[in-house]
Amino acid sequence: NAGVTQTPKFRVLKTGQSMTLLCAQDMNHEYMYWYRQDPGMGLRLIHYSVGEGTTAKGEVPDGYNVSRLKKQNFLLGLESAAPSQTSVYFCASTLQQGLQPQHFGDGTRLSIL
Amino acid sequence: KNQVEQSPQSLIILEGKNCTLQCNYTVSPFSNLRWYKQDTERGPVSLTIMTFSENTKSNGRYTATLDADTKQSSLHITASQLSDSASYICVVSGFGGATNKLIFGTGTLLAVQP
Numbered sequence: 001n002a003g004v005t006q007t008p009k010f011r012v013l014k015t016g017q018s019m020t021l022l023c024a025q026d027m028n029h030e031y032m033y034w035y036r037q038d039p040g041m042g043l044r045l046i047h048y049s050v051g052e053g054t055t056a057k058g059e060v061p062d063g064y065n066v067s068r069l070k071k072q073n074f075l076l077g078l079e080s081a082a083p084s085q086t087s088v089y090f091c092a093s094t095l096q097q098g099l100q101p102q103h104f105g106d107g108t109r110l111s112i113l
Numbered sequence: 114k115n116q117v118e119q120s121p122q123s124l125i126i127l128e129g130k131n132c133t134l135q136c137n138y139t140v141s142p143f144s145n146l147r148w149y150k151q152d153t154e155r156g157p158v159s160l161t162i163m164t165f166s167e168n169t170k171s172n173g174r175y176t177a178t179l180d181a182d183t184k185q186s187s188l189h190i191t192a193s194q195l196s197d198s199a200s201y202i203c204v205v206s207g208f209g210g211a212t213n214k215l216i217f218g219t220g221t222l223l224a225v226q227p
Contacts (some may be wrong), residue, residue: 004156013123031212042202042217043157058213090156097212099145099164103154 001027006091006105013081013112020063021108022078023091031094032074033102034059034066036087049074081112115140117205117218123134126225130193134221136186144211147204148177148188151220157202160188190223198225 004025013019014084023032030051035043045058047066055066063085074093078085088109092102117138126132138146145164149157161170161177163186170177174191190197200220208214 033213040219042219044217045213045215048213056213092156094212099162100212101147101159101162102157102212102215104158106154106156 004091004093004103004105006089006108008108009106010109011111012067013078013110015081015112017081018077018079019081019110020078021089021091021110023074023076023093023105024072025074025091025093025103026072027093027095027103028071029093029095030071031105032068033092033094034064034074034076035090035092036060037090037107046076046089050107065071082113086110086112115205115207115216117203117216118159118202119203119218119221121221123218123222123224125226126193128195128225128227132190132193132201132223132224133200134188135181136188136218138184138186138205138206138216140184140205140216142204142207143181143184144208144213146177146179146186148175149204149213151200151202152160153199159194160201160219193225195225196225198223 033048034046049068052071093104094100120135134208147161151157163179202220203218
C-alpha cells in the first residue's frame with residue numbers, strides 16, 4: 001500500500017517550458033488536492049477534485065491546470081512556467097470531507113530558472 | 114480575515130524534555146482543528162483532528178488541546194525523542210468541515226537535540 005505517490009520528486013525548468021506533475025493514490029479516495037508550499041507561508045490550495053472527471057479552483061489557481069480522468073490519478077500542469085511558480089508541490093487525498101485526515105505525498109520540488 | 118498563527122516559529126529542546134506548541138486562529142465559522150507533523154522533505158502526516166466539542170485528544174506522546182471560546186489550541190509533546198524533530202502544522206477547517214476550505218498555519222520547527 002503506497003498511499004499517495006508523486007512524480008517526479010525534483011525538476012528544474014526554464015521559464016516558458018511546460019510540464020505535468022503526476023499524483024497517484026491507491027486508497028480509492030474520492031477527493032484529491034494540489035497544494036504549493038512556499039517559505040514562510042502555509043500550504044495553499046491550487047486546485048482540487050471531488051471525484052473522477054471533476055475539478056475545481058482553489059485559492060491560487062492561476063497558471064495551473066488539472067485533470068482527473070481516472071479516480072486514482074490527479075495531474076497538475078504548468079503550461080508556461082514562471083519563476084514565481086518555483087515551489088514545493090504537494091498532492092493530498094481523502095476519502096470524504098469532514099473529519100477524515102488528508103493523506104499527503106512527499107512532494108515535488110520544482111525550480112523555474 | 115481567516116488566519117492561523119503558530120508560535121514559536123522554532124524551538125530547540127533536549128531529548129527527553131517536554132514541550133508545548135501554540136496555535137491561535139480567527140477562522141469563522143469553525144468546524145475542526147488539525148495538527149500535522151512534517152518531516153524534512155516529506156509530506157505532512159496527520160496527528161489529531163478535533164471538533165468544537167472536543168477539548169483534548171491524544172496520539173501516543175502527542176496531546177492536543179482546544180479552547181474554542183478563546184480560539185486557541187496547543188500541541189504538547191511528552192518525553193521528546195530525536196525523531197520528533199520536524200515542523201508541526203496547525204490547520205483549521207471552516208465551512209462545515211469542507212477540506213477545500215482548510216487554512217494552514219506556517220508551522221513550528223522543532224529540533225530535538227541529544
